[in-house]
Amino acid sequence: MSTNTLFAKNALLSTGWASNVRLHWNQVGDFTEIEFNAQASPFEKQVGFVSPGMSNLHSHAFQRAMAGMTEIAGEGPDSFWTWRDLMYRFALAITPEQMRVIAAQLYMECLRHGYTSICEFHYVHRDPKGEWFEDRAETSQRVIDAARHTGIGMTMLPVLYSYADFQLQPLREDQRRFNTSVDEILRIVERLESQRDAQVEVGVAPHSLRAASTQQIAELVAALPKDRPIHIHIAEQMREVNACIAATGRRPVELLFDTQSVDQRWCLVHATHLNESEIAAMAASQSVAGICTSTEGNLGDGFFELPAYIAAQGRFGIGTDSHVSQSVIEEIRWLEYGQRLRSQGRNIASIQGQRRVADYLWQQCLAGGAQATGRAVGSLEKGKRADFMVFDDTHPNLQDLSAPEVLSTVVFAGNDPMIRDVYVGGNLLVENGRHHDQERIQQEYRTCMRQLRSLS
Structure with a gap:
């Protein structure tokens, strides 16, 4: 029997749980067959519960190194905007090699928590003085190297960042490392073309309507190959919404x-503050809303209009953004809990035909996240990447559970790790909760953080 198989007593398909499923994949890491009603062999590996790997649709990897550093109150009111000033100062100090080390630590952690793909919204392109490296894709390449090292799948999104605010205001001095034009982003995309394969895709990301003009965005999209993903920050903060109205009337x-x-290539990250017509437009476009609950909570962004968006059949996924959390479970749990707190109700994210909140959110985030990556991921299906997680069926919370009860328990029953093994492209990267190169990655990260802290 081929060594590239795994027998799952229960496997989560897009249609729900199925029993006695054998997964087959080839040497390049694609599923070749999903065998149903299979008979287990005593000579093959057998597991209890398998889910497709989750896609993390929004990441600024370097911000992982800031987690916990900004949780001290200032003399005046703190907000997203005061946090942003601190982030800018931090970004000015990081070298390309430190970016790689930080990204590797982050990606290892994401893998251990069930993310098998990540969309890297990457905007630190220039050197600390604001000059270009000899290779304009230098920092993008270092982050891709970290993904290759850890094994996580990646969608690299070089960020167009030309202005400080609406009405084409010039960049601030502390934004100098982000400064890019449409032509420069397209040159980075071209430089990264050789990196594209089953594990890596390359799209683009206009940073926001504050940082890129609508004309620039149109030019960038028109020049991009037609099948590439496009991500943008939008409507994250009410100050941004009000500034946009003041500048444009919209x-x-x-x-x-x-x-x-x-259209479907777009991921609208955050989209926290929406009215009814905007909800309808997003849902009709079949774009993906990129909801980053832990970061949105950390920065005080507000609540996504989830019930109305679900009612409009909008598509959505989850991301970890600033990486105050790296957990699939925490993002999904707080996506629901935020709505409960807001409405003073329970079991908000459900639809007719799927009343299990965890199952509905999990499946929607699998599908929306996969779409946002532009890659063949997100389901246990022939032709898709063999990316999946194995839940620990020996954990007391999961012992003797039927499959339909599993996700409710994983998401809503405490903080013990219940993701045991993680495969990407058919490769076992996390076994019994540990990444195969965890110690070396952590040691490099510790050294990097000592260097960065010595600068403060």
Whole structure:
């Protein structure tokens, strides 16, 4: 029998749980067959519960090194905008090699928590003085190297960042490492073309309507190959919404849809502050809302309009953004809990035909996250990447459970790790909760953090 098989007593398909499923994959890491009603062999590996790996649709990897450093109150009111000033100062100090080390630590942690793909919204392109490296894709390449090292799948999104605010305000001095034009981003995309394979895709990301003009965005999208993903921050903070109205007479999502052809390639990150017409437009476009609950909570962004968006059949996924958390479970749990706190109700994220909240959110985030990556991931299906996680069926919380009860328990029953093994492209990267190169990655990260802390 081929060594590239795994027998799952229960496997999560897009249609729900199925019993006695054998997964087959080839040497390049793609599923070749999903065998149903299989008979287990005593000579093959058998596991209890398998889910597709989750896609993390929004990441700024370097910010992982800041986690915990900004949780001290200032003399005046703190907000996203005061946090952003601290982030800018931090970004000015990091070298390309430190970016690689930080990204490797992050990606290892994400893998251990069930993420098998990540979308890297990468905007630190220049050197600390604001000059270009000899290779304009230097920092992008270092982050891709970290993904290759850890084994996580990646969608690299070089970020267009030209202005400090609406009305084409010039960049601040502390934004000098982000400064890019449409032509420069396209040159980075071209330089990274050789990196594209089954594990890595390359798209683009206009940072926001504050940092890129609508004309620039249209030019960038028109020049991009037609099948590549496009991500953008939008309507994260009310200050941003109000500034957009003052500058253009339109709300951010309204302005985007009035000036761009938004479709399935787009991921609208945060989209926290939406009105009814914007919700309808996003849902109709079949774009993905990129919800980053732990970061949005950490930064005080607000609550996504989840019930209305679900009612409009909108697509969504989860991301860890600033990486105050690296947990699939925490993002999904707090996506629901935030809505409960807001409405003073329970079991908000459900639809007719799927009343199990964890199952509904898990499946939606699998599908939306996969779409946002632009890669063949997100389901146990022939032709897709063999990316999946194995839950620990020996954990007391999961022992003797039927499959339909598993996700409710994983998401809503405490903080013990219940993801045991993680495979990407058919490779076992996390076994019994540990990444295969965890010690070396952590040691490099410890050294990197000593260097960075010595600068403060």
